[in-house]
Amino acid sequence: MASVIHIKDRRTRLRETLVQLVQDLMASEGLGAVQARRLAQLAGCSVGAIYNVFPDLNDLILTANVDTLDRLLAQQRTALERLPPHATRTAQLVALALATVNFAHDFEPAWRALYDHRGGAQKPYPDWYAALHVRPVTMIERIILAEEPNAAAGHETSRLARGLWSALLGIVVDGMDTRKDRQKRDEIEAQASLLVTIAAQGLEAILEMRRKG
Template sequence: MAGKVEARRAALREKLVELAEAQIVAEGLGSLKARQLAKEAGCALGAIYNVFEDMTALVLEVNGRTFQQLGATVRGSLEGAEHLDPNARLIRMSHAYLGYAADNTHLWRALFDVDMSTENAVPQWYMQALGELFALIAAPLAELFPEKDRDELSLMTRALFSSVHGMVLLGLQQRISGVPRDQIAEMISQVLGQIGKN
């Protein structure tokens, strides 16, 4: 009996994640509402909270899938790029990041728009996924700045990620400080191409 209950819970959990992901893809994180989600899943509103602590926990499950896709996209950009210099590899990864963000804007935005801070309990898998992304960035930076220690390199990696993320975000939001979509890649290339060069 317990096995059947757990199987039903697991099935409902998976269904809710899939429905939440579809809603975020269609209309963004702000459109995700528990009552509508329960209706689409064919369950009581309270059933959502039997399988997820709250809506943030549900969104984090969706974000877990998104992080896997994003990481695979960025890693994939490095295939066959071993012969390229560190700047070119950074540019490749950043262009892949831009491409993923442009093609999956609502899912990408949900990674950063979810109500979460480092002061609260951030899931370990979330920090691990972010750490894996940062490790990809840190590798070419370590080649460009071999004199940097681990802490300095970590800070530089986060600074570079924040810079690229900002350019992508402002560009895709079409903010006045951003540039048109077709120029974001060129702007990223110009900035990253100068890293480590005197």
């Protein structure tokens, strides 16, 4: 029994070590630096040992990405908490958008791994990982509904939140690919702010028509 517990503890420690190594490599060198042989050397184990605790390298990368997503969400929540009480929907969406841009700029290699990596043959995310990626969308849904206490989250709200988040990601990814340094950050911030402001204004117009109708 003691030997079984020891083996489980050793596997747990190796798993934690590998996740941390992947996070460090992605943060410093990017996704391309994550290779099984290099991880084995850094962890002091065999390549085979990696696949004893993870089914494949893709699963290991996705597990490491969870920490990046958690940090992104924490930065978004902090930005919202810093707003004055009763901040408008537009102000909240702008704060969330700018927090996203700043995170992507400050942690670019990890950010790229979070949204660029899909595994071999561009296969879909596993269900558990896809569910985690929905959390920023859920945050946007809450902002949309905050000023409409009688409204219920439905397909329309979910569709709007998903579309807004996808558009925001597109601005960030495209901007980081085509611009450099401070100019890149300023321009992406401006585009992101404009996007969510227009979306919020459009939503306000729709809600106002519904109130009058």
